[in-house]
Amino acid sequence: MQPQALNNDSLKATKAKSPQGWFTRFMRSPAFYPLVGLIVVTICMIFASDKFLTSANLENIARQVSINAIIAVGMTCVILTGGIDLSVGPVMALSGTLTAALLVAGVPGPIAIMAGLLLGAAFGIGNGIFVAYLKMPPIIVTLATMGIARGLGLMYTNGYPVSGLPEWFSFFGRGEFLGIQIPILAMVLVYIAAFILLQHTPIGRYIYAIGGNEEAVRLSGVRAPRYKLLVYGISGLTAAVAGLLLTSRLMSGQPNAGVSFELDAIAAVVLGGAAIAGGRGAILGTLVGAMLLGVLNNGLNLMSVSPYVQSVIKGAIILLAIFVSRKHHNR
């Protein structure tokens, strides 16, 4: 027995959408404050160094940022569900090293590349199984797999970089397409894909919803663990993409690469306005956050600020940014 649709007597009372300008909506987006921050920091850098605002330097920044920005995409998805992924740095190194080793062993290029990407995704899915189905805390699970991935990479290579890669492989790290460097292009494509996933598919909606209230999602008949598993898979995959680009750029598989990359990725996500408890954030905010870190790095280098001091400045800016965004959210 199937109930008919509710009768539409009260439909006449349809109300008009309250008018809301695009600017108001934009101001409320989590990416707004980070963007203001990026603009402010950029302006400061322009005044501080006359070498900053050159097209070569800006392209430099974009390329330098690309690795962290791509890792931060997966991290954004994970953090939106209320989780965290500490294993991205070692997973990046491990999958890049695998691709390098396979190439050196003469495995056909596409297979070697796929193997690296799949390894990253598999590691992520492994994290996801522990978190989503075995209900273990993400910080512990990924701390453990962080060590495992790093150890596996070092075991496999005895700690030595894998070099002697075929010449064509440098395309991903150093090549260009339509005049755009491949790492930058890859970053743009990954962000477009993530934007569509998060804003225009049911999966994206569930990712936000899980971070907002996982129990409500479950009780409304959506299988939440499935999507939690997925975000860790995405995180492993984006780490592997970053590993591919880095390995190609360096033309060697570095088992020790990516130390503290997880912190940079988390910093980009948080600077981008996402709530570390989940449910709130924007993928474009993360891009802005990664850019902000890149501009800071680059500008401080141009000003010949010591790396020790840079570290302190970056930490202070992250604290300030989070303070401002909390004030904003609590209003």
Add this chain to the structure above:
Amino acid sequence: MQQNTLLVLEQVSKSFPGVKALKQINLSIERGEIHALLGENGAGKSTLIKILGGIQPQDEGTITLNGVTKRFNSYNDSVEAGIGIVFQEFSLIPYLNATENIFLGREKTNRWGLLRKQEMRTKASQLFARLGVELDLDCPVARLSVAEQQFVEIAKALALDVNLLILDEPTATLTPAESELLFQIMRELKSQGVTIIFISHHLDEIFDVCDRISVLRDGANAGVTRVDECDIDTLVEMMVGRKLESNFPPKPVLEIRPPLLDVREISLHRNGPSNSFQLRPGEILGFAGLVGSGRTELALGVLGAIPTHSKDVSVNGVSVSLKDPAESLQQGIGLLPESRKSEGLITDFSIRENISLNNLGKYSGALGLINHSQENKQTDELMSQLSIKAPSSESRVVNLSGGNQQKVVIARWLNHHCTVLVFDEPTRGIDVGAKAEIYTLMRRLTAQGFGIIMISSELPEIVGMCDRVAVFNKGSIVKVLEAEFINSEEVMRHATASVK
């Protein structure tokens, strides 16, 4: 100022964005009395307490304590003034014991800065002796019963030398025997000169222990009376402002039809009670019983939201496993959870996103992308069908009233092929007008063939709405009442009878 008046509130008002929570409240508490503060959910009792506790100072009006005008800007202000509050949600640290909780933040230390444990323990046991309660001082409070935890809260307040103790719905989670013990403690404190403000929904309790009653309605004074000068009917009328009976839509005459949902057997635990029930199309089946009698657990077990030991269920005559809420949804069973905020809504989401949460498959095309215009259209339709009042479908659900929030969760299931709805405390914490709307909506749904299970702790609602009532007692359905046998006395009799 009279000598025997302890606390006077004059013309106290408080507003929140969009709501006037308190409108020029006057309240006078006499020294040494037990004063009941009565009112429906949303009448302003909690706001009033938060003002007295210094948590949210009033916008206007004056508070006079012991003849001195006071303003409580922080919790410490009111503690210093001798006001102690036991909130509904306890503020105890679960892994600390009673003594440690009582002295939390005010630990007694020796000259080396080390804790004087023995002294604090002695003080704590003196406090419990004063209450006439014995409890294990070394046991983490998490392992004490709810009633015992409440006594710890009271002792904690007394340790601060309060002369005004405010108890916010202390009996809501207590068994009748525990409540009786609490009342003894209250009378004991009264005899020691402590003034008590007692908040409760249960009118019989108020007649049991209180001296005077102040009633609030919609944030305004609705009257003050001595207990011996009034009866339950007058109080109810003061609280709701009208007679209760008019609230419920008429019950239809139902023909017997094959059940929508046939739970032939379900038990949650091994060796636990085994239950069975049926839900027919067009009927409202009540799950009545005391808090903790296993109504919600059974419903969640049927839906697969919590694990069960064994389960044999048919939907529309077909055997199904209902292993999780997702499969229940596929079989057309929806849930309006007990707690809107923690189980129903994604509070950061808009109305649209909350409604379409489990409907997104309907709007996504071949590429898996959401068709936003279709989603918006469907949302607007549902909002007007259920008369959800909000500026737009993009409004965040946190800004809605309880009744509208509840309708948002209901709307989620109406956009489906659902035929069975489980409503867990559907009218908790919403105002009288919104309640009536929910009741009308429920009848509209049953008229269309839905079967509804309504879990409710409010007897009038069970009696007024249900076509049949399953009465729960200690995890078992002990009786299914029908037709003229559905009345408060019958329900309470079966709900409180001792189970063999």
